[in-house]
Amino acid sequence: MGLSTAKLSAREARRRVTINDVAEALGLTKSTVSRAMNGYADISEATQLRVRRMAKTMNYLPLSHAQAIKTGRTRSLGLVLQLSDHDAQRPFLAEFLAGLSAGASSESWTLTVAASDSHDDMIQMFQSLLRDGKADGFVLPRTMNDDPRVKLLREAHVPFVMYGRQDNSEGCAWFDILGEDAMRDAVLHLVSLGHKRIGFVNGGMQYNYAPLRYAGFLEGMAQAGLTVDPDLVTEGAVTIEDGKRVGSLLLDHPVPPTAVVCAVDFAALGIYRAAAVRGLSIPRDLSVIAYDGIPEGVHAQPPLTTFAVDTRDAGMRLATLLIRRIRGEDPVNLRETAKATFVDRGSTGPATTRP
């Protein structure tokens, strides 16, 4: 008996502290402790403080899945990756996850990740995560116009936050980088170097960012008093191959551009190849400026001048916004933006005319 008691107390010792332990230590009931922890108005300020302090000293943290059984929420953020999506997000994935994780864990939340390789699969993932209560809301990376995820979550009244913006903003919280400002500044930077004939290589028009970046390009051209040659505006380039293809089109134009603005770094690296094939040297014969800040840009020859995005910060802020959204805040108040950082690495130079 002495043995079994010892064994029991040993187990007791390693047992995690529950709400009952806190209640007992304070001489209160667990219902009072619960309401105090959750800030109910019918618990006096003094008691709330006492409870919170005791909880802290006893190192008590309510078990999320024990709360979930009643509240339905497990303090976890959901992220569904889409593998069919182009590679552009992959270099940032680790940073993005780090940001999300940091933002979540700073509030004692966690991150549930799933991956899907088809559209139907994605819908399934959202639904099963919701069904099992594995996610209280979702982060939607790289949103699109008429995004099916937005449609789904809206109709199901599930909280979400977009990495992107759109006009149809009902119920939408978001964080986004002002890509339009970056594109405008890119143009102005080139103009300051004397360029007048500037091409634009956009990404996939189905994404929310593409029209915005195009608008920014147009704004820059307008501010500089330059006319936009439709021949020099292309779209749908998100990979190196894409970039090489559209780069060829631009460079083979009868009157080729002296500079190119790319909405996506990978496309710019494709432009590099198209230029190399034609014996054009960057930045001597062609200036290239892009957007994203992928690590490969550092290693390119010449290193790519670009507008870098702080993906980790984006993740952190998205996590914070989503938590607030889940807690019931109005999405209208949950919309933030930030600017990309200009990183001048040397792929732009003074305008010259080709022989």
Added chain:
Amino acid sequence: MGLSTAKLSAREARRRVTINDVAEALGLTKSTVSRAMNGYADISEATQLRVRRMAKTMNYLPLSHAQAIKTGRTRSLGLVLQLSDHDAQRPFLAEFLAGLSAGASSESWTLTVAASDSHDDMIQMFQSLLRDGKADGFVLPRTMNDDPRVKLLREAHVPFVMYGRQDNSEGCAWFDILGEDAMRDAVLHLVSLGHKRIGFVNGGMQYNYAPLRYAGFLEGMAQAGLTVDPDLVTEGAVTIEDGKRVGSLLLDHPVPPTAVVCAVDFAALGIYRAAAVRGLSIPRDLSVIAYDGIPEGVHAQPPLTTFAVDTRDAGMRLATLLIRRIRGEDPVNLRETAKATFVDRGSTGPATTRP
């Protein structure tokens, strides 16, 4: 009252089906249903079948966090990323997550991801995930000799599975790629092209894979009857910069190698640079063969010959192994390996002697 009833039934309709619903539909108690679902021996075969069929037709799935309150397990796998780790894993992160997610969801499990940027932070992450019951076990990518994660989880008796192998295998389940076979085959491939003077560029020796790959290199050399020149064996190269540095050492050797085997693709890309600086053409003046199968290898000039790892499959198998481990299987039976796939892209060629 009619209204409230209607409202109620509307809510009832959208309410998720619980164990009570199943019990009621069968005229059993929920305890019987629970034990039937969990395969208890004191429930007759006939009843077990009846219950399982009814559960399936009613689309009933027990709420993981409701079970967790009693069992302590939430059917979720944990993954703690280490950002301080070198970049080599990043190109594969999406694939890896996809595999883990696929393996987990095929058994109705989920994946909880956290990120840490320091060692202490990592320990914290493990402990808070465990404390909150957000993970029943962990996948440990890129394990090291005397890995602090292994030590921690072993002592805490928490299930884990390693992506890697080690001698001190007590309590260790793992999946790993036979990097030693790849390195051996790499040597033999070069030998078949006439190479005799072959260098080796290893990764960080703190990782479990490094000694193994070195052993494979030695085995290949031995099989070919070649002697290993210690001058041509280097280590600690996991990035492009590392590769360039050690590549310089090798290529500046009085009697430089005609071929180099790299344990890591990134290092090989660094070798490319060191060779380019010296005006050496690959594969004419130098053959390079590596390991990993990173996407950048495809785009390199020339495309990199390598042993590609199916990272997605690795993730899937690790998830499956971990689930079995958590369910109580003996880790000794949970050790699998697979082979890397030789991808001949053209960075190796016949041996020539430099002028």
Added chain:
DNA sequence: TCTGTTGCCGAAACCGGTTTCGGAGATCAG
């Protein structure tokens, strides 16, 4: 002093499962 609020907390039900315990009925040996 009596009544009506108000502030504050305890008691108990509840959430959706799991697990222990005990007992009814069938089977079997004597």
Added chain:
DNA sequence: CTGATCTCCGAAACCGGTTTCGGCAACAGA
């Protein structure tokens, strides 16, 4: 036919929280 054993299931406690409801005490107003 009786008693013991075995099968199989129901009843109820339990897990760690949340939430509803009611009541006691203090306080206000008269």
